[in-house]
Amino acid sequence: MALVAARGTLLRAGVRLGTEAAACGRNGTRRSASHRVLVEPDAAAGIATIKFKNPPVNSLTLEFLTELIICLEKLENDKTFRGVILTSNSPGIFSAGLDLREMCGKNPAHYAEYWRAVQELWLKLYVSNMILVAAINGASPAGGCLMSLSCDYRVLADNPRYKVGLNETLLGIVAPFWFRDTLVNTIGHRASERALQLGLLFPPAEALQVGMVDQVVPEDQVHSTALSVITQWLAIPDHARQLTKSMMRKATTDNLIKQREADIQNFVSFISRDSIQKSLQMYIEKLKQKKS
Numbered sequence: 001m002a003l004v005a006a007r008g009t010l011l012r013a014g015v016r017l018g019t020e021a022a023a024c025g026r027n028g029t030r031r032s033a034s035h036r037v038l039v040e041p042d043a044a045a046g047i048a049t050i051k052f053k054n055p056p057v058n059s060l061t062l063e064f065l066t067e068l069i070i071c072l073e074k075l076e077n078d079k080t081f082r083g084v085i086l087t088s089n090s091p092g093i094f095s096a097g098l099d100l101r102e103m104c105g106k107n108p109a110h111y112a113e114y115w116r117a118v119q120e121l122w123l124k125l126y127v128s129n130m131i132l133v134a135a136i137n138g139a140s141p142a143g144g145c146l147m148s149l150s151c152d153y154r155v156l157a158d159n160p161r162y163k164v165g166l167n168e169t170l171l172g173i174v175a176p177f178w179f180r181d182t183l184v185n186t187i188g189h190r191a192s193e194r195a196l197q198l199g200l201l202f203p204p205a206e207a208l209q210v211g212m213v214d215q216v217v218p219e220d221q222v223h224s225t226a227l228s229v230i231t232q233w234l235a236i237p238d239h240a241r242q243l244t245k246s247m248m249r250k251a252t253t254d255n256l257i258k259q260r261e262a263d264i265q266n267f268v269s270f271i272s273r274d275s276i277q278k279s280l281q282m283y284i285e286k287l288k289q290k291k292s
């Protein structure tokens with residue numbers, strides 16, 4: 001059902017599925033997946049690199065989310081690809097997380113459609129059969145950080161401006177239970193409690209120390225490191241690795257799947273509150289003023 005909704009959104013957005021299907025194909029040359037998702041397939045290695053290209057900050061708009069979901073599904077179904085690197089086409093920003101404008105001044109039906117797409121992307125990432133490695137080449141707050149936490153391994157560029165974390169409380173909003181669970185599964189309960197309550201954004205050395213990322217490397221080595229990690233993981237027999245991943249993660253995704261509709265309703269009523277709308281608008285204003 002979610003994919004049908006996603007395709008509906010794409011078609012309304014004027015994205016041609018035929019073009020996108022071709023983009024995620026097995027050809028060895030670089031192709032453009034759609035407007036916002038670039039895919040660089042290396043069929044011989046069985047690895048594809050997905051590059052986010054949704055300027056200015058790769059925020060997760062509904063259209064971008066939908067393109068990512070469909071691209072991941074195509075790669076998942078194409079047995080050529082066993083590993084995927086997620087990275088940004090614009091070094092400096094991995095992803096600014098959920099697009100604030102999608103959560104501001106819209107109607108409940110839009111919020112519901114948006115949240116279903118956010119859930120769908122997480123589900124696709126978290127239990128993917130493929131080996132997913134995040135090559136984090138820029139700042140990665142909130143939903144951007146969630147994407148990387150949903151991968152199997154995270155490599156972060158060593159630049160003090162590239163902070164990662166779930167900073168929702170700083171916006172006056174609350175990370176949902178499945179964001180929390182993803183973080184807890186990665187860094188443990190106590191560290192998550194502190195990070196979530198304070199909305200901490202960790203610079204590289206601290207991110208490594210707390211376990212938000214697995215490796216910090218010089219900026220120009222992020223992609224090559226991700227590649228060599230995937231190559232090591234590819235040496236493990238797929239069925240054994242996949243079953244183990246599922247054993248580790250399925251309870252977490254099942255928890256969302258069984259209360260998916262309730263989670264959407266909860267999001268819609270929370271985000272529609274006047275007080276939350278005001279907080280988000282103030283936050284957007286603050287971002288604008290930062291420039292002037």
Ligand SMILES: CCCCCC/C=C/CC(=O)SCCNC(=O)CCNC(=O)[C@H](O)C(C)(C)COP(=O)(O)OP(=O)(O)OC[C@H]1O[C@@H](n2cnc3c(N)ncnc32)[C@H](O)[C@@H]1OP(=O)(O)O
Binds near residue numbers: 098099141142
């Ligand atoms: C039960 C209810 C549960 C609710 C849970 C909801 C969960 C939400 C999770 C989220 O992901 S919320 C989003 C959180 N994201 C952030 O806090 C990031 C905010 N952005 C930044 O900190 C910075 O922009 C940056 C990413 C560090 C980049 O900094 P830089 O200086 O390079 O760019 P800016 O000048 O700040 O931004 C350029 C441009 O982009 C706009 N923008 C930035 N972030 C977002 C965003 N998340 N959504 C939409 N737009 C964004 C910014 O306003 C600027 O726009 P302008 O028009 O050019 O001024």
